[in-house]
Amino acid sequence: VGRRAGRGELGHAQIAYVASAAFSGVLTDVLTRCAAPGTELTVEVRELETPAQLEALASGDIDVGFLRWRPEYPPEVTATCLLTEQVVLALPAAAPLAAYEAVPAAKLCDECFVAPHFDEEYGCRDQILEVAEHGGFSPRCAPPVRDFIAALTLVGGGLAVALVPDSLRRVHIPGVAYRPLADVPLTTRLVGAYRRGETSPAVRGVIRRLREAAAATATA
Structure with missing residues (x-):
């Protein structure tokens, strides 16, 4: 022993x-x-x-x-x-942007982003700012939520979009679609x-x- x-x-x-x-x-x-x-x-x-x-x-x-x-x-x-995994866009399945195979950053200029807070700003917020800078707009953000599941629930309700790790595609929440970003190669x-x-x-x-x-x- x-x-x-x-x-x-x-x-x-x-x-x-x-x-x-x-x-x-x-x-x-x-x-x-x-x-x-x-x-x-x-x-x-x-x-x-x-x-x-x-x-x-x-x-x-x-x-x-x-x-x-x-x-x-x-x-x-x-x-x-x-x-190391790709960061993808979670968006409402009924949204016009869901018709894209990959979503250009500039097309997100009118969207509201939601991200988990995680008691810090590093990570999720930085990724939103990077996408917004690449797309040439100032991001509009919903109040932060506690976790990715809460964020995806808001996405499924049509209230926001979110940047999430690719592995979260395995989470089935009604009304949520996932698309890669066309021109911002984010990873986590x-x-x-x-x-x-x-x-x-x-x-x-x-x-x-x-x-x-x-x-x-x-x-x-």
Whole structure:
């Protein structure tokens, strides 16, 4: 038992994730590796947005986070890129813009954008501003919502458009269509984050499997 624990094949870890880590299959891949024959790792998972995950990692409340890439992390936290995915436009299925195979940025000048707040401005708001700058207009934005599901619900109701990770296409909300942007190649990255110098063998075992998943994605 002691040797297995030392190899990271036994023990418990706390994992947090953003929704698109689940929808994209990234989280499932790592959990499947943790459940491979010969291992008895147990994990507790909960959904938590990126800013809260970074705080929880720094405080020790979680051990591994599946979150959105950031230009910088707390000094005690490091990250491994797991997935780079396209950002697409979610729009009302009945809207005239849904007739486009790919929507030019300039055509969004009269649209109202909605984005999750996530307790910070980095990310979603920056992408809206980039699209607006490319299209030559000042964006009109609805009040921020708490998550992508709430944003897509407003889109389905015909009240707004949203920029979302491509993996959210798997979320079926009536009245929502998805289209690529024709002239603004936006991407977003999912990373696995963890503390530097982690001492728990179980957590190191999860981190090792996370890195294996990242390497497999990079060579696919």
